[in-house]
Amino acid sequence: EDQVTQSPEALRLQEGESSSLNCSYTVSGLRGLFWYRQDPGKGPEFLFTLYSAGEEKEKERLKATLTKKESFLHITAPKPEDSATYLCAVQAGGSGGYQKVTFGTGTKLQVIP
Amino acid sequence: DGGITQSPKYLFRKEGQNVTLSCEQNLNHDAMYWYRQDPGQGLRLIYYSQIVNDFQKGDIAEGYSVSREKKESFPLTVTSAQKNPTAFYLCASKGNSPLHFGNGTRLTVT
Numbered sequence: 001e002d003q004v005t006q007s008p009e010a011l012r013l014q015e016g017e018s019s020s021l022n023c024s025y026t027v028s029g030l031r032g033l034f035w036y037r038q039d040p041g042k043g044p045e046f047l048f049t050l051y052s053a054g055e056e057k058e059k060e061r062l063k064a065t066l067t068k069k070e071s072f073l074h075i076t077a078p079k080p081e082d083s084a085t086y087l088c089a090v091q092a093g094g095s096g097g098y099q100k101v102t103f104g105t106g107t108k109l110q111v112i113p
Numbered sequence: 114d115g116g117i118t119q120s121p122k123y124l125f126r127k128e129g130q131n132v133t134l135s136c137e138q139n140l141n142h143d144a145m146y147w148y149r150q151d152p153g154q155g156l157r158l159i160y161y162s163q164i165v166n167d168f169q170k171g172d173i174a175e176g177y178s179v180s181r182e183k184k185e186s187f188p189l190t191v192t193s194a195q196k197n198p199t200a201f202y203l204c205a206s207k208g209n210s211p212l213h214f215g216n217g218t219r220l221t222v223t
Contacts, residue, residue: 004155034211043203043214098163101212103155
């Protein structure tokens with residue numbers, strides 16, 4: 001069974017204090033690993049897709065990396081507006097046109113001014 | 114702007130009543146999905162539809178029903194058979210892209 005484990009559950013940072021969020025996964029036939037940002041009371045907003053080990057993607061203060069067993073979301077010099085829950089998800093290979101997406105429980109990030 | 118519209122944002126119902134959550138997309142995506150989100154749990158798939166007039170059960174379909182009569186619309190009915198219906202419900206669609214989500218409906222059943 002596909003599994004996604006995110007750590008830590010919650011993270012509190014001072015503004016400007018860089019850190020990383022972890023997403024460990026087990027999946028049969030990885031087709032893609034996704035990072036989303038979710039604000040309270042809103043739907044998840046897509047950030048990145050990673051497809052193969054060694055791949056990296058960047059957007060503003062965020063950088064996502066991927067190995068064969070885990071992904072990291074690095075946050076450099078965070079600002080209060082980066083406060084949100086960050087979700088990781090993996091898409092497995094499948095038959096019949098449907099490829100299951102399994103989500104982790106998220107890391108709730110709070111950035112304090 | 115293309116996107117997914119879920120309505121209403123908040124919904125309150127008495128136990129024993131069926132309730133229908135609306136999901137409309139103008140992204141021209143073939144596939145649509147319903148997820149349920151509870152505190153401390155990852156998103157769980159309720160139903161999905163890859164094409165009009167076809168849909169499949171997800172991991173937690175019991176107590177829910179859907180229809181897909183139009184490409185743009187994928188309403189979810191929460192029936193009285195669903196034992197714990199209070200939750201945040203998210204609709205998503207997918208083309209040649211990652212899942213794109215609406216802003217959810219928070220359902221409270223008392």
